[in-house]
Amino acid sequence: MEHTWDFSSILASRDLLLVGLGNTIRLGVLCLVVGLTAGLFVGAARYSRNRLINWPATAFIEVFRNTPALVQIMWFFFAFPIISPFQIDAFTAATLGLSLNTTAFCAEVYRGGIQSIHKGQWEAAKAIGMSYSQQMRRIILPQAIARMIPAFMNRAVELMKMTSLASVIAFGELMHQAKAISTYNFNPIETYTVVALIFFIMIYPMAMVVQRVELHLRRSDQ
């Protein structure tokens, strides 16, 4: 089949794409920030010896890690408003789904990172008279976070890709805008090609940075 590539209609709808790009970035960055912050608390809760704190955190993590992000987004958009008194727009539903999913992921990274630090580090810190929070702040976290960075950066990359899931609830991110443009102009080939390119240009440098950082950390670990 012959296809004559014609990008003029895309150029004409570039404002729509730019809005989409803006929304994609907004959603991705917000979910990452929420996930990194809330994940620290959920991770700490899961680390707790108190069952009343530990158990809900564990349940939260398991639920969000073992269901698809797409289902979570749909659930927050279609199911949650019915069983709760809140009105929820597409952006809020997408943010809830992706940021809670990211929170669960980050919680596990924090926990794993902290557990990867040898028990001797805690003891050495304790033996010079540090309190638990001093041990954590001065000795454990600085080492653990260095080990967590690659996982967090990989998550950031994944998250940028996952934002496209929000198109199913008609949130105006890149993918949704593309769908609109291609239906209106009958140019799915050009539109989705351009969207793929935009994602690639956005994500590839991030992935390269992750690789660099991983290599650097592996070297300095020796």
Next chain:
Amino acid sequence: MTEVLRIENLHKSFGANHVLKGIDLVVEKGQAVVLIGASGSGKSTLLRCVNFLETPSDGRVWLDGTLVGHQSNGAMDYRESDLIPIRSHVGMVFQHFNLFPHMTARQNVMEGPRTVLRLSKAECIERGEKYLRKVGLAEKMDAYPSHLSGGQQQRVAIARALAMEPRLMLFDEATSALDPELVGEVLQTMKDLADEGMTMLIVTHELGFAYSVSDKILFLHQGLIHEQGTPDEILVRPSQTRTREFLRGHATFRLPDAEF
């Protein structure tokens, strides 16, 4: 003589494993006391009960004449807030050094004075340099642990403990993880400390070292102090069969009187 450490009837169990079964021990100011015993006899556990990295199951511990913890219904109650000052006055050196890998030698040594004692920056720097110099590492102040030899790392760990200016130093097999050629420098550092009058409680398998630095040697066996006395009494003329067996195991292969 003033007592730095007094332990009475110390017990420690891990579940059903009754490791220490009533230890009595006094360490006086300026003394170097060495603890010997077979693997698993509870030497580390005893040391770790002194700075409360382990909580004793029963018994009493006094540091500088003060009973550690609170008595409640005849048993001892240890609160973290009581133990923190104790730990800051008792230095510990571990078999595997446990230096903080993300800090330079100097930062390792300054960490306690800075975070725990909250000294001024100038004082922390001064202590860092003073104690690194003391262990012979003036040249390595800005090196990270991964760039130091095992012997150097252990000396930094000793400096880190000394920087807290402790009343008592605990050494748990400080040279067991070292290559043979690096053992000497660490033992020398420890001997210098003992000669300066530091009060020390030392677990070691280096019997020659134990003989030359210690004021008193304790042989731990089956959770109890089986025999104790001067280095000559324990290492040269032990009276108990178990002690003799233990020492024989350590002296199976020996050089004739060599001249190095």
